[in-house]
Each structure stands twice: as C-alpha cells, then as structure tokens.
Amino acid sequence: MTDDQQILxxxxxxxxGLVDWRILFHALHARYRTGDxxxxxxxxxxxxxxxxxxNHHPDLDLRYGQLHVRLFSHDVFGVTRRDIRLARRVSELAAGLGVRADPSAVQVLEVALDSADPEAIKPFWRAVLGLRDSPLHDELVDRRGVLPTLWFQRTDPHEEPRQxxxxxxxxxPEEAFARVExxxxxxxxxxxxxxxxxxxxLADAEGNKACVTTWKGRNQSS
Incomplete structure (x- = not known):
C-alpha cells in the first residue's frame, strides 16, 4: 500500500488546515455559495x-447558486493524501472565481436501524434499497452518494417494532417488481x-417495514 492509499x-x-472543508464520516465535504x-x-x-x-475525481452536486463537493478515495473508502491535494486545488479555484465556502451548510444524513441480528436483516435492506455493503462498518452504503447510509445499531432482542x-x-415503474422480488x-x-x-x-425478518413505490396510480405531480 502506497502513502496515497493510507486512510487519514x-x-x-x-x-x-483545510478551511473550506469538513470531514463527515469517510469523506471531505465543502459547500460553495456561487450566487448564480x-x-x-x-x-x-x-x-x-x-x-x-x-486523475482523482470528486462527487459534485450542482444546484442553483451552490456547488457541493464530496471527496474520498473510493479504492480504500476513506480520505487520503490524494483528497487533501485535490481539496486544496478546489479551494484555490473557488477563490479565483470569488466564491466562498460555507462550512456550516455541510451535513450528512445516516439512518440507524436497531437490530438484535443485523446479519439476518441486512440482505433485505441491501435488496430493497439497492445498496452495497460498506467495506468498513456494519452498514450499507450507496456508492453513488444519492441515498443515505443505513447503519445497523445492535440491540437486545425485541418484539416486532411499532415503527x-x-x-x-x-x-x-419498470424496476419496481424486480426490486420487490x-x-x-x-x-x-x-x-x-x-x-x-x-x-x-414489505418487511424484513424482524418486522421493520419499507415501501417500494412508483408514480403509477397517483396524481401526475406525486
């Protein structure tokens, strides 16, 4: 393993001293207020x-007036020196355009599910949400960065929860039946x-429920 593959x-x-950036879970995050x-x-x-x-690529989320940048090394699933270098470069580029970062605006949502036996229910949630196993923790992740991480909090055995x-x-719609199956x-x-x-x-083996939904049968706007 090279120095550039060591997780920091x-x-x-x-x-x-990356002023623009904050580390949240396994990645660096910066939110730039571009104004237009x-x-x-x-x-x-x-x-x-x-x-x-x-040759190192961030995840970019472009919205009106702002750009969110997420940086981590996908091969080791953590922040490395490669990310530090690119973060500094992104900060320089933003400053050159007169764009300021807003560190107070960065946040990451993680969903935690209490379970006495995470391994028994993890396959269900992996399938129904289309997630993948995290290489680091007892959790499921969306490598595309679209859905929040689902983390399994170990707890004592309990009756079916009233969620x-x-x-x-x-x-x-064309994907729904396959997801249910x-x-x-x-x-x-x-x-x-x-x-x-x-x-x-649907429900997992412990009774925790989830719904696979489509637009069919709804108002066109829902």
Missing part, C-alpha cells in the same frame, strides 16, 4: 479539469400489494 484519521485531516448558476458552472468546469489532471417512521424508496428473495415478506403498482409494503 479525522485528526490528521483537521491538522491540514453561471458561476457554479464555471467552478464545475475548473474542478473537472483539475480532477482530470490529477414511528419507515422508508419509502421511489423507483421507475429481490427483497423477498433476501428474506423479506410481503405485507401488502393491495395498492400495487403504486406501492408494495
């Missing part, structure tokens, strides 16, 4: 060119398909 600790990252869309596009172009030059909330996953094959049960193809209600 949060303390090591903090010691680098054209400036954000110029920053995206500049970051893209730098990423190609350095105060559950997860709805919206997929294209994958969840059932992974140990899930069908609670109800009365409203299919609008939604199917």
């Amino acid at each position: 600790t949060a303390d090591q990252v903090e010691a680098e 869309f054209a400036t954000a596009l110029r920053l995206v172009d500049a970051v893209g060119a730098a990423a190609e030059e350095m 105060r909330f559950h997860l709805d996953i919206r997929v294209p 994958a969840a059932l094959a992974a140990g899930g049960t069908l609670v109800s398909d009365e409203r299919a193809p609008t939604f199917w209600v």
Whole structure:
C-alpha cells in the first residue's frame, strides 16, 4: 500500500488546515455559495479539469447558486493524501472565481436501524434499497452518494417494532417488481400489494417495514 492509499484519521485531516472543508464520516465535504448558476458552472468546469489532471475525481452536486463537493478515495473508502491535494486545488479555484465556502451548510444524513441480528436483516435492506455493503462498518452504503447510509445499531432482542417512521424508496415503474422480488428473495415478506403498482409494503425478518413505490396510480405531480 502506497502513502496515497493510507486512510487519514479525522485528526490528521483537521491538522491540514483545510478551511473550506469538513470531514463527515469517510469523506471531505465543502459547500460553495456561487450566487448564480453561471458561476457554479464555471467552478464545475475548473474542478473537472483539475480532477482530470490529477486523475482523482470528486462527487459534485450542482444546484442553483451552490456547488457541493464530496471527496474520498473510493479504492480504500476513506480520505487520503490524494483528497487533501485535490481539496486544496478546489479551494484555490473557488477563490479565483470569488466564491466562498460555507462550512456550516455541510451535513450528512445516516439512518440507524436497531437490530438484535443485523446479519439476518441486512440482505433485505441491501435488496430493497439497492445498496452495497460498506467495506468498513456494519452498514450499507450507496456508492453513488444519492441515498443515505443505513447503519445497523445492535440491540437486545425485541418484539416486532411499532415503527414511528419507515422508508419509502421511489423507483421507475419498470424496476419496481424486480426490486420487490429481490427483497423477498433476501428474506423479506410481503405485507401488502393491495395498492400495487403504486406501492408494495414489505418487511424484513424482524418486522421493520419499507415501501417500494412508483408514480403509477397517483396524481401526475406525486
């Protein structure tokens, strides 16, 4: 393993003095307030060119007036010296465009599910949400960075929970049945398909529920 493949600790990252950036879980995050869309596009172009030059590529989330940049080394699933170098370069490019970072705006949502036996229910959630095993922790992750991480909190055995909330996953109609079938094959049960193809209600082996949903049977705006 080379120096560029060594995962840095949060303390090591903090010691680098990256003013624009904050480490959240396994990645560096920066939110740049561009003020308008054209400036954000110029920053995206500049970051893209730098990423190609350095052969290291960030995840970019472009919205009106802002650009969110997420950096981590996918091969080792953590922050390395490669990320530090590119983070400094991105900060320089943003400063050159007169764009300021807003560190107070960065945040990452992680969903925690209490379970006495995570290994028994993890395959269901991997299937129903289309996630992958994390290489580091007892959790499931979306390598595309679209869905939040699902982390399994170990707890004592308990009766079927009365959920105060559950997860709805919206997929294209042509993908819904395959997603339901994958969840059932992974140990899930069908609670109800009365409203299919609008939604199917599924449950994992401990009774935690989730819905696979589509736009069919709804108002066109929902």
